[in-house]
Amino acid sequence: FFMCLAIDDGTAFHESIGDWISYWINTHGDSPCAKLMSAYPSYRWHITVGPFLLIAGLFMLYFLWHELKGLKMRRILFVAVVFIIIAEVLDYLDGMGKPVLLLQDLFHVNSVIIIHLMRLFEEYLEMLSMTLLWYVFFIYLSRSADGKTITFTGE
Numbered sequence: 001f002f003m004c005l006a007i008d009d010g011t012a013f014h015e016s017i018g019d020w021i022s023y024w025i026n027t028h029g030d031s032p033c034a035k036l037m038s039a040y041p042s043y044r045w046h047i048t049v050g051p052f053l054l055i056a057g058l059f060m061l062y063f064l065w066h067e068l069k070g071l072k073m074r075r076i077l078f079v080a081v082v083f084i085i086i087a088e089v090l091d092y093l094d095g096m097g098k099p100v101l102l103l104q105d106l107f108h109v110n111s112v113i114i115i116h117l118m119r120l121f122e123e124y125l126e127m128l129s130m131t132l133l134w135y136v137f138f139i140y141l142s143r144s145a146d147g148k149t150i151t152f153t154g155e
Contacts, residue, residue: 017045042095057084064136069143073136080132087125094118 021037021044028034040047061081068074093099094115104111 017048021045021048042092046092046095057081060133064140067140067144068136073139076132077136080129080136083125083129083132087122087129090118090122090125094122 025034025038025044029038037044037047061077064077065074068077100111100114100118103109103114107114
């Protein structure tokens with residue numbers, strides 16, 4: 001799961017999928033599937049990649065929640081999940097565009113600044129949640145290793 005997210009961030013894979021879906025909708029505009037997909041108000045990659053990420057995330061959450069014994073680790077896991085949900089909601093709102101215009105009117109600030117701050121905060125929350133998930137995973141891994149260690153030596 002983490003490797004898939006890292007590859008996606010490095011290659012902008014989900015953005016490419018969104019571009020391809022938009023192209024497909026434009027060329028197959030009369031089909032019921034294209035009409036349904038064109039009604040989606042945010043980024044098109046949410047439609048195709050989103051369900052797989054949701055399933056993987058729920059599986060990981062279920063697994064870790066049942067394997068973690070301490071309340072502290074479960075709290076950290078909960079905070080990580082809340083952060084990733086907030087980040088994805090911000091991404092959804094960014095793709096819609098309309099909330100940006102509402103914020104622009106509310107705060108009398110240029111939309112470029114609002115978009116930049118939203119994306120900055122969204123990416124920060126994604127990185128922070130992934131860091132917390134890695135922390136929880138490594139703690140779980142170290143506890144389940146029964147005292148076995150890995151040692152790296154330099155020459």
